[in-house]
Amino acid sequence: MSLRNTDVSAEVEHEATCTVLQVLERVSGKWSIGILLAAMNGPVRFTELERGINGISRRMLTLTLRNLERDGLLTRTVYPTVPPKVEYTVTEMARELYDSLRSLTAWAERNLDTIATARHTYDTAKR
């Protein structure tokens, strides 16, 4: 985006920024992706997630699940049994999101070393 002119192209790219940011907000947060990932291979129960995701607190699990459900990425199903049973299932939209995340993962894997080197160079140069 040329910041010098004020034509439409700047607007377009600004909207692009916003769109990306909205995705990132949705997916950011320490646990969202982990939860989504854990639910990809079929319905998962609350306690399964709690045990399976390393380091997550009960609170954050609940909160993140609520947000994912709210955004329509997860479906919450309650079985009125005793003891209660609740299952979380990823929606089709979430699967598509996951597919999109793959290219990002691929980028990260390709450039992990480059970044590590860049950091090391930067850090040792400045000190």
Added chain:
Amino acid sequence: MSLRNTDVSAEVEHEATCTVLQVLERVSGKWSIGILLAAMNGPVRFTELERGINGISRRMLTLTLRNLERDGLLTRTVYPTVPPKVEYTVTEMARELYDSLRSLTAWAERNLDTIATARHTYDTAKR
């Protein structure tokens, strides 16, 4: 990922999570993407960014630029003139990252309405 078993597939997916998270950490932060985007069409100067990116503070601009430079996503070039002139240029790695972000943007654009509806439904149902 089946959280019940402890086979390799769980490990693979856990690593996938970590890789994605590393990307997100790099790109998260309120301003990183905006700055990257603004620098995509050629070298950009500090003040250009400050004026072009809506709402960014001088401090956050500096900090974000430093981090992007440190990770090798941006190159900082100083021209020892007076007044000083500094140009920031995206690296090839950053361009590839941007390309990867496109599929994410595409996903967001496809599902923006769906998400908005989901939220509204969720919010009105719970209240």
Added chain:
DNA sequence: CGGAATCCCGCAAGATACTG
């Protein structure tokens, strides 16, 4: 089992002021 409520803390980020 699957939560909700409450308290607490660190850190990202804003505001403001000064400088080579």
Added chain:
DNA sequence: CAGTATCTTGCGGGATTCCG
């Protein structure tokens, strides 16, 4: 022009406790 230095605040997230 292109920063740095402080001070301050908001909020994400952890720990703990209680509940249907």
